[in-house]
Amino acid sequence: MSIAKKLDKFQLPFAQDQRRALRLLAPAGSGKTYSLLWRCVQQWESAPKAKPRFLIFTFTKAARDELQDRIRNDKDFANVSGAVEVSTLNSWGYRRLRSRTHNLRLLTSSNDLFWAVHNNLQPIWTKHAKLRDLLTQTTSRNRAAKAVMTVMDGLKSLGFRHDVHVSAAKFEQHVQWLNDVGLVTYLTNLLQLLADLEIINVAGGKLSQEVEKGFLGFWREATLSLRQMAMITLEDQKYWAWLDLEESVANRKFTTGIHRHDHVLVDEFQDVNCLDLRLLQAIAAVNKSELTLVGDDDQAIYEWRGASPQFILDPDEHVGADYATHILSRNYRSPRNIVNYSQKLIKHNKRRVEKKIEAALNVDARVEVLKMPTISNCIDYVVQEVRAMLKEKTIRKVAIIGRKRGQIIPYQIVFASHNIPFYAAEDLQVFLSDAFSELKDMLGIKARAGAGPIPGFDPIQDLLKLVDKVKRYPLSKADKGALLKHLQSDRPRTLAACVASLRNYTGSLKGNNQDASRSNEFADSILEFISADSVSTAIQAISDNFEGLRKDYGKAMEDIFYTDPPFLHLAEFALRYGNDYSAFYEDLDKAIATLVRLPSDDDEATASKEPDWKLPLHLMTALRAKGKEFDAVFILDANQDIWPSKLAVTEEQLEQERRVFYVAFTRARKRITLLVNDTLLGRPALTSQYLAEMGLKAAPYPKG
Numbered sequence: 174m175s176i177a178k179k180l181d182k183f184q185l186p187f188a189q190d191q192r193r194a195l196r197l198l199a200p201a202g203s204g205k206t207y208s209l210l211w212r213c214v215q216q217w218e219s220a221p222k223a224k225p226r227f228l229i230f231t232f233t234k235a236a237r238d239e240l241q242d243r244i245r246n247d248k249d250f251a252n253v254s255g256a257v258e259v260s261t262l263n264s265w266g267y268r269r270l271r272s273r274t275h276n277l278r279l280l281t282s283s284n285d286l287f288w289a290v291h292n293n294l295q296p297i298w299t300k301h302a303k304l305r306d307l308l309t310q311t312t313s314r315n316r317a318a319k320a321v322m323t324v325m326d327g328l329k330s331l332g333f334r335h336d337v338h339v340s341a342a343k344f345e346q347h348v349q350w351l352n353d354v355g356l357v358t359y360l361t362n363l364l365q366l367l368a369d370l371e372i373i374n375v376a377g378g379k380l381s382q383e384v385e386k387g388f389l390g391f392w393r394e395a396t397l398s399l400r401q402m403a404m405i406t407l408e409d410q411k412y413w414a415w416l417d418l419e420e421s422v423a424n425r426k427f428t429t430g431i432h433r434h435d436h437v438l439v440d441e442f443q444d445v446n447c448l449d450l451r452l453l454q455a456i457a458a459v460n461k462s463e464l465t466l467v468g469d470d471d472q473a474i475y476e477w478r479g480a481s482p483q484f485i486l487d488p489d490e491h492v493g494a495d496y497a498t499h500i501l502s503r504n505y506r507s508p509r510n511i512v513n514y515s516q517k518l519i520k521h522n523k524r525r526v527e528k529k530i531e532a533a534l535n536v537d538a539r540v541e542v543l544k545m546p547t548i549s550n551c552i553d554y555v556v557q558e559v560r561a562m563l564k565e566k567t568i569r570k571v572a573i574i575g576r577k578r579g580q581i582i583p584y585q586i587v588f589a590s591h592n593i594p595f596y597a598a599e600d601l602q603v604f605l606s607d608a609f610s611e612l613k614d615m616l617g618i619k620a621r622a623g624a625g626p627i628p629g630f631d632p633i634q635d636l637l638k639l640v641d642k643v644k645r646y647p648l649s650k651a652d653k654g655a656l657l658k659h660l661q662s663d664r665p666r667t668l669a670a671c672v673a674s675l676r677n678y679t680g681s682l683k684g685n686n687q688d689a690s691r692s693n694e695f696a697d698s699i700l701e702f703i704s705a706d707s708v709s710t711a712i713q714a715i716s717d718n719f720e721g722l723r724k725d726y727g728k729a730m731e732d733i734f735y736t737d738p739p740f741l742h743l744a745e746f747a748l749r750y751g752n753d754y755s756a757f758y759e760d761l762d763k764a765i766a767t768l769v770r771l772p773s774d775d776d777e778a779t780a781s782k783e784p785d786w787k788l789p790l791h792l793m794t795a796l797r798a799k800g801k802e803f804d805a806v807f808i809l810d811a812n813q814d815i816w817p818s819k820l821a822v823t824e825e826q827l828e829q830e831r832r833v834f835y836v837a838f839t840r841a842r843k844r845i846t847l848l849v850n851d852t853l854l855g856r857p858a859l860t861s862q863y864l865a866e867m868g869l870k871a872a873p874y875p876k877g
Contacts, residue, residue, distance in 0.1 A: 176215060179249070184208040187499040188215040193436060193463040194494035196485070200469050200530055201839050202506025209438060209467055210243060210250055210257075216436060217253045225435035227257045228460075230265070230453070232441045236800075237261055240440075258434070262449055263407060265456075266414030270405065273417065278404050283319065286406070290318040293402055294395050301391050303372050312647040313370070320366040325392055326408040327363040330479040331356060332447030334416070335393040344389060345381040354481040354491070355825045356447070369645045411452045418455035427459055434460045442468035446479030454493065463494050470526055471519050474796055474833050482832075486524060503531050506802065507839055508538035514867040519835045521866050522828045539844040542811070542864060542871040544851060548745040550874065551848045552587055555807055558846070559593065562805055563789055567843070572791045572803040574837045576816055580809045581792050583746035588790070589764035597792035611642065611722050612715065612740070613758065615702070619711050620754055622668040622703040633660045636671040639699045642721035644683055655680040668703055672696050708757050713744035713854070742810075745854055795837040806841040811849045813859040834863050 180188060184204055187197050188211045199205035213227045231237045240259045244250045250257075271277045280286050290298075291308065298304040298321075307317035331351060338344050351357050361375075364384060368375045373387040399405065400413060421427070428434070437457050439445070445453065457464050466488055473482035488496040504512050512532040519525065545551045555573065562568040575581050581597065588595050618635045621627055637657065641647040648656070656678060663674040675696045682691040698718035705711035715722060750757045791803065810816070817830030838845065849871050850858045860871060 183501045188212040194496050195465045196496045196498045197467045199501040202504040203501035213253045227436045228434035229259045229438045232444050263410045266410035269414045274403050280406050286322045287318050297394050329408045329412045330446050330448050335396040341381040341385040354483045356481050411448050415452040415455050418459050422458045437462050438465040440467050442466040443473035443485045444475045444480050503533050505533045508536050510537040515839050518867045542847045542869050544849045544871040545874050546851050568804045570803040571805045573807045575809040579742050582743050586760050586764045590760045595790040596788045626666045632668045632671050642719040643695050643698050645720045652681050708750045709744050709747040712740050712747050716740035795833045798840050799836050804842050805844040808847045811847040811861045816861040
């Protein structure tokens, strides 16, 4: 069969185009992978003499393996199987560095990174007073080491270079470029990690000068030192490969012969961050080629990892060539009404390429919007519906999708307590983190607070535990010792008496406290918690007032823009428990005990051995739903201030939120249910603006 009969009228021109600087905009379900491989076939077969070679980059190992499997097993691609290399950027960079480095060591685990900071980088951070103090205190050394490595890699992801950004002025110049491409928020949140540790002061003075004085000198020296010791992080695989390639190009050492790739194609280009972009440009340069960009600007939702939609929206400016564009305008995956509703939604974004998408399927999905009185009613309804769905042979995969991880927590508890197995790989760290142990400990303190003096329990130690959680990081050893001495001199016998004693403390407490203002701030937070009249209000007080627990909860990198209190939805769910802490503990323990540790999508060593991926019920955030599809989808809390987040205020942030909702909505094949709450935490809640944009209206709560 000829290629003309294999491809549709949108795919064929892309496959046959002889230019190499091409942009293919391919919405979900439009046959993007198919078109990409057929382009390789067409370019290979149409070459008159020397046959071209192709290098295709994907962003996950799963996508790489899928492409490789197609090339090996589909007879249509047999001719080019030996001419196509498929790789992730990390794997490609690692192979290049390993071929040039003796005994290269890749630092992947948190333990590896901790020891790299405390052992290998010790001669460097001892020269920086603030870092030295943090990394030698037992209360801060773990968190400080993690923050240091996160910021070091984050700067690389944003395109900073240790050999270029050698002054505050150079740093400021790159910050301005990041602002132009919409990534300055990512940088701001990254630097907040340093501000939280009091390494820099983001409130006073010029930020670039603060960063240069407080961290950049260390970063430059530490980055080079690890490389000289043949130790690299995951981002270093790309960072050092980029610098190595740039040196080769500068010295005119281009790739030749059978190692040269005539075509470099990048799948999911909307997901590239600054470092990815620079590495890809260097790969194209050393091969004397151009980049073929394949992706969808409407699914650009990875700003949280330093990706900018500007790269795919304006390739002429950011990639550096005269790009021609092809658009795949036929959706083969989604039902007709899902395509129509989603197109109505995404057209409200201004920063996008206009597309007219048609549905290949002449069927409609079941689309419903239900107004529920409370989150608790939503949970009960979803459990009931999921039970019924899993009995139906027509529904094989169900997804429950929230905007943030906090929305998923109550569902994990309920499904675990009902013995309904589910897959939630990206959210397991929520229950398995220290936060839930801390949460239970704090609720235990709360229970003791109203019981008067209890033999064997020291209320002073309970107070110190709570004080350590009020701010993002615990008290220093000196501050804690001084506060302990003050409390012991008053000899309080109850936690309430400890709080009263704390109000009179005027010693150092995270800084100057001569007027006891900080002591009273801490006391107010603790008093609100120990005065709570139910499990729900106690959890809400923890969520609102104890930043340290939020830190333990572990803000996901994808949540870096919008950090809501982590236990907001758990507090509402806990209304059903009243004052029954024992029942809450029991259900929480059961959830933790029954959760199965599952591999990530990219864990190729274990993913094929783990059958739990095939479980029919999946719980996930919208950011993790990209690339997946399900028979039935429930979108949680389709309310304003959640979709979009109340913390999204700029036009760029609001457009990003709409793209995230667009991705979540387009996952359904047969049925999608959007759940709207009348109230959130007892307050009236508005319906998400996205429903009106799509022309959807809510139906009443299905009682019974």
